[in-house]
Amino acid sequence: xxxxxxxxxxxxxxxxxxxxxxxxxxxxxxxxxxxxxxxxxxxxxxxxxxxxxxxxxxxxxxxxxxxxxxxxxxxxxxxxxxxxxxxxxxxxxxxxxxxxxxxxxxxxxxxxxxxxxxxxxxxxxxxxxxxxxxxxxxxxxxxxxxxxxxxxxxxxxxxxxxxxxxxxxxxxxxxxxxxxxxxxxxxxxxxxxxxxxxxxxxxxxxxxxxxxxxxxxxxxxxxxxxxxxxxxxxxxxxxxxxxxxxxxxxxxxxxxxxxxxxxxxxxxxxxxxxxxxxxxxxxxxxxxxxxxxxxxxxxxxxxxxxxxxxxxxxxxxxxxxxxxxxxxxxxxxxxxxxxxxxxxxxxxxxxxxxxxxxxxxxxxxxxxxxxxxxxxxxxxxxxxxxxxxxxxxxxx
Numbered sequence: 001x002x003x004x005x006x007x008x009x010x011x012x013x014x015x016x017x018x019x020x021x022x023x024x025x026x027x028x029x030x031x032x033x034x035x036x037x038x039x040x041x042x043x044x045x046x047x048x049x050x051x052x053x054x055x056x057x058x059x060x061x062x063x064x065x066x067x068x069x070x071x072x073x074x075x076x077x078x079x080x081x082x083x084x085x086x087x088x089x090x091x092x093x094x095x096x097x098x099x100x101x102x103x104x105x106x107x108x109x110x111x112x113x114x115x116x117x118x119x120x121x122x123x124x125x126x127x128x129x130x131x132x133x134x135x136x137x138x139x140x141x142x143x144x145x146x147x148x149x150x151x152x153x154x155x156x157x158x159x160x161x162x163x164x165x166x167x168x169x170x171x172x173x174x175x176x177x178x179x180x181x182x183x184x185x186x187x188x189x190x191x192x193x194x195x196x197x198x199x200x201x202x203x204x205x206x207x208x209x210x211x212x213x214x215x216x217x218x219x220x221x222x223x224x225x226x227x228x229x230x231x232x233x234x235x236x237x238x239x240x241x242x243x244x245x246x247x248x249x250x251x252x253x254x255x256x257x258x259x260x261x262x263x264x265x266x267x268x269x270x271x272x273x274x275x276x277x278x279x280x281x282x283x284x285x286x287x288x289x290x291x292x293x294x295x296x297x298x299x300x301x302x303x304x305x306x307x308x309x310x311x312x313x314x315x316x317x318x319x320x321x322x323x324x325x326x327x328x329x330x331x332x333x334x335x336x337x338x339x340x341x342x343x344x345x346x347x348x349x350x351x352x353x354x355x356x357x358x359x360x361x362x363x364x365x366x367x368x369x370x371x372x373x374x375x376x377x378x379x380x381x382x383x384x385x386x387x388x389x390x391x392x393x394x395x396x
Contacts, residue, residue, distance in 0.1 A: 010070070010237075011303040012296040014311045017067045021314040023056050024064075025321045025354070028150070029347055032329040033339075039111040039149070040330045044339055051265050058264075058285040061153065063292060065226045068157055069233025076168060076234075085165035091372055092158040098370040099151045099319055105129050107149050107326045112136050114330065144215075150322040152214040156223075159216070160230050182235045183242055191245045192253060192290060198228065200282035204275060243297050250294025253287040260284035315372035316361050317354040324353045 030053050031038040035045040076084055109125050112118040115138050118125070128134035129145045136143040148155055171178065186194060206221040213219045236242045260283035269277060328349055332342050361367045368375060 012300040015300040018310045059288040065229040066233035069230035070237035073234045073237035081165045081168035088161040095372045196286045203278040246294040253290035257287035313358040316358040
């Protein structure tokens with residue numbers, strides 16, 4: 001396998017991760033307005049937003065699982081399987097538990113206020129929320145509490161990382177061979193064709209039987225999709241050959257992604273469309289990811305303090321953003337503002353709250369682990385080592 005330069009970071013993947021999370025924040029603002037189901041809704045849904053939402057819908061979370069798998073690969077080089085599991089548990093589990101108990105409950109509260117006309121006190125709601133005794137039903141389905149809502153990504157990433165860590169002792173002697181095998185299998189145009197075929201098959205065979213639930217134990221289509229992306233990111237992260245092919249294929253991938261998106265929006269979603277919908281969806285999904293990774297590898301080659309700041313900030317951003325959107329959206333909708341102004345306030349307020357939360361959290365030691373940040377001393381040591389490594393690299 002062609003090795004990349006020795007480094008525990010790839011600026012292109014860090015920039016892509018930051019960008020993907022920012023798009024996710026905008027997507028969740030859009031969920032307040034688009035006619036699709038969400039925790040709270042604007043009283044004036046905007047159907048014209050659907051095509052815009054579908055630009056990122058097929059690939060944004062799959063891309064994040066891919067990038068997370070790649071980041072895990074670099075971590076695995078520096079730690080034993082047990083140390084990797086402990087590090088990811090310390091990074092992911094406290095924010096997940098904190099979110100379930102503190103961050104997410106307002107989302108459920110305002111959901112039952114809007115959809116069920118709930119009029120009980122916040123204290124009464126919270127007691128029922130944490131004891132799973134609310135027995136609320138929305139559209140005939142039980143509303144399970146406590147819940148993780150948007151934090152399902154963290155829950156799934158935590159499980160996938162622990163599974164991988166459990167397998168690493170068995171793979172240590174074979175990991176390089178597996179990476180070389182994947183590199184050969186995806187050489188050239190096969191990098192576009194084989195993952196696309198797998199994604200199309202998963203969507204055709206599994207999605208009809210296992211609709212996405214985010215419930216972990218019965219979400220088999222989502223697991224097949226997300227775990228595959230996570231493992232592919234893990235196995236290709238250090239391959240210079242795959243990176244070169246991503247760069248070479250970025251323009252064809254972009255053209256196919258755009259054509260597939262248009263085919264899906266204009267006809268692929270129609271009932272009775274047969275295989276057209278899953279096929280063009282999978283083509284859009286994978287080719288958009290290849291294009292993003294390829295353009296990122298070609299152009300996003302420099303790090304720096306802005307990237308460091310945002311890379312550390314995206315986890316707190318992710319944790320807090322949806323709760324703000326739900327709470328602020330619910331109250332803004334009752335002010336009767338022009339919808340354009342309302343949306344602008346909601347977008348600006350969401351990002352402002354994310355940055356403010358990050359600025360507070362990173363300065364308060366007890367809050368850092370609850371928002372996925374390492375202790376300040378450890379983070380400073382990591383930053384110093386990275387600066388030394390960059391200094392050595394620039395001097396070579």
